[in-house]
Amino acid sequence: MDSQIKRRQLMQWTTGLVAASGLMGLQPRAFGSRAHARTDDDVPETPADTKHIAMLLYPSFTALDLIGPHTTFSGLPGVQVHLVHKSLDPVPTDAGYSIVPTATYADVPDELEVLFVPGGTAGTLAAMEDEEVLYFLRGKACRARRVTSVCTGSLILGAAGLLDGYRATSHWSVRHLLPIFGAEAVNERYVVDRNRCTGGGVTSGIDFGLHIVADIAGNDVAQLRQLGIEYAPEPPFDSGTPESAPASVLETAKRVMGAFTEQAQIVSERAAAR
Amino acid sequence: MDSQIKRRQLMQWTTGLVAASGLMGLQPRAFGSRAHARTDDDVPETPADTKHIAMLLYPSFTALDLIGPHTTFSGLPGVQVHLVHKSLDPVPTDAGYSIVPTATYADVPDELEVLFVPGGTAGTLAAMEDEEVLYFLRGKACRARRVTSVCTGSLILGAAGLLDGYRATSHWSVRHLLPIFGAEAVNERYVVDRNRCTGGGVTSGIDFGLHIVADIAGNDVAQLRQLGIEYAPEPPFDSGTPESAPASVLETAKRVMGAFTEQAQIVSERAAAR
Numbered sequence: 001m002d003s004q005i006k007r008r009q010l011m012q013w014t015t016g017l018v019a020a021s022g023l024m025g026l027q028p029r030a031f032g033s034r035a036h037a038r039t040d041d042d043v044p045e046t047p048a049d050t051k052h053i054a055m056l057l058y059p060s061f062t063a064l065d066l067i068g069p070h071t072t073f074s075g076l077p078g079v080q081v082h083l084v085h086k087s088l089d090p091v092p093t094d095a096g097y098s099i100v101p102t103a104t105y106a107d108v109p110d111e112l113e114v115l116f117v118p119g120g121t122a123g124t125l126a127a128m129e130d131e132e133v134l135y136f137l138r139g140k141a142c143r144a145r146r147v148t149s150v151c152t153g154s155l156i157l158g159a160a161g162l163l164d165g166y167r168a169t170s171h172w173s174v175r176h177l178l179p180i181f182g183a184e185a186v187n188e189r190y191v192v193d194r195n196r197c198t199g200g201g202v203t204s205g206i207d208f209g210l211h212i213v214a215d216i217a218g219n220d221v222a223q224l225r226q227l228g229i230e231y232a233p234e235p236p237f238d239s240g241t242p243e244s245a246p247a248s249v250l251e252t253a254k255r256v257m258g259a260f261t262e263q264a265q266i267v268s269e270r271a272a273a274r
Numbered sequence: 275m276d277s278q279i280k281r282r283q284l285m286q287w288t289t290g291l292v293a294a295s296g297l298m299g300l301q302p303r304a305f306g307s308r309a310h311a312r313t314d315d316d317v318p319e320t321p322a323d324t325k326h327i328a329m330l331l332y333p334s335f336t337a338l339d340l341i342g343p344h345t346t347f348s349g350l351p352g353v354q355v356h357l358v359h360k361s362l363d364p365v366p367t368d369a370g371y372s373i374v375p376t377a378t379y380a381d382v383p384d385e386l387e388v389l390f391v392p393g394g395t396a397g398t399l400a401a402m403e404d405e406e407v408l409y410f411l412r413g414k415a416c417r418a419r420r421v422t423s424v425c426t427g428s429l430i431l432g433a434a435g436l437l438d439g440y441r442a443t444s445h446w447s448v449r450h451l452l453p454i455f456g457a458e459a460v461n462e463r464y465v466v467d468r469n470r471c472t473g474g475g476v477t478s479g480i481d482f483g484l485h486i487v488a489d490i491a492g493n494d495v496a497q498l499r500q501l502g503i504e505y506a507p508e509p510p511f512d513s514g515t516p517e518s519a520p521a522s523v524l525e526t527a528k529r530v531m532g533a534f535t536e537q538a539q540i541v542s543e544r545a546a547a548r
Contacts, residue, residue, distance in 0.1 A: 071476070075370075101371075223511045232518060233514075236484050237484065239500040239501050240500050242501070249497045
């Protein structure tokens with residue numbers, strides 16, 4: 001690509017990023033998001049070539065599963081991110097606070113750049129058996145350019161029948177359950193197979209998000225995003241995977257997670273049998 | 275420590291972690307958080323030895339600055355995390371959605387284990403000149419065990435006069451402004467100086483959070499947390515700091531951030547002169 005064009009494009013993206021982040025004193029709602037109260041006046045004009053990203057909210061989802069990638073997506077020029085729920089009521093996360101959706105199922109366009117599902121624990125198992133959730137996902141997935149998840153969100157994709165025949169990953173505690181849905185379980189930070197992209201546990205969503213941004217907008221924009229969020233991790237311990245964690249920590253974690261893993265297997269088998 | 279006691283303590287912590295994460299089917303509000311509507315019936319009994327963490331919300335704060343560390347704190351047994359705002363109305367983040375506070379300034383106890391301030395851009399500059407915010411922070415900081423921030427949140431601590439004589443850090447775009455508040459600017463992922471702990475940009479909050487968890491609850495618990503959130507980062511690019519980013523990306527970022535950096539300097543000097 002001609003370097004001047006490339007530079008101009010990069011500037012366009014970055015100017016948008018900064019504007020969207022509120023740096024120019026502009027309010028978030030000016031960028032197509034709606035805060036909490038909605039009136040017809042609040043609905044912004046959306047250009048026809050806008051790319052839409054739909055991120056599912058459901059009760060007790062893990063906030064960071066969603067907010068990691070959301071931070072990498074939000075404010076991308078020409079991209080509108082929807083936080084989607086059945087209603088616009090605040091949705092409780094598994095961390096004790098609520099996040100306000102920006103769209104209902106009915107608000108989401110059919111042509112999606114990214115369809116995204118976060119994980120969780122008990123709330124995720126409930127979502128796997130929620131016909132409204134599964135119906136929404138199946139309906140949007142068939143025309144979405146990318147069907148994606150982070151953490152145990154892949155179990156919901158699986159329950160919706162959307163991982164059959166795909167390589168995929170999940171949180172380490174349930175990754176081995178993916179074959180119940182016809183998927184091949186892969187131990188990688190995030191796994192791309194055709195238009196499916198599934199991330200590992202919770203914090204993988206940041207790596208996943210930067211990958212998706214690069215895929216949509218190019219490496220330069222993803223690198224600019226990475227610099228903006230100063231993503232140069234320095235974990236104070238080396239305990240982020242079952243392979244690296246101290247044996248005693250892993251043993252405790254497995255014991256504590258055991259009940260969830262068992263429940264997840266029961267629910268997965270029930271969902272796959274439907 | 276006797277290994278059996280240590281093991282029992284670890285089990286207590288982890289059981290609490292799992293329960294709090296909703297794994298046992300318990301609702302978040304059972305753990306001292308309040309969702310959106312509040313009545314007197316909702317206020318849970320809090321044991322006298324509960325440790326309180328207060329995390330400040332203000333309009334247009336950067337969500338991930340707060341949700342990174344919040345994820346590492348939430349559900350720690352014996353710890354109650356408050357998301358604090360002037361009112362209980364949803365607070366818009368700089369990513370276009372709102373988060374619902376769990377406490378007002380008046381609800382927060384005086385004895386805090388951690389006082390925490392997230393960063394942002396335009397919203398942060400406004401908070402630096404908001405006397406109500408500064409009054410709240412000064413009032414709580416004098417008795418808090420740890421006074422902390424992530425990203426440009428350190429500018430708010432500085433504006434409140436809480437970093438004078440301390441080593442501290444901030445987002446790379448404004449770190450050099452810290453001496454305006456009498457602080458020594460340090461280029462590290464997070465900086466501990468006596469009871470101040472300040473993190474760098476946005477994602478540093480996860481590293482910061484695990485450090486604080488280790489400080490409060492021990493290395494085992496922090497490592498268990500790290501395994502729970504699968505924090506074994508694999509950034510798809512090496513562009514997370516000015517030192518590592520490609521020159522063209524850094525140049526663009528500096529140009530785009532220039533207006534914010536300039537505004538931040540003006541506001542910092544004005545705040546320091548008060």
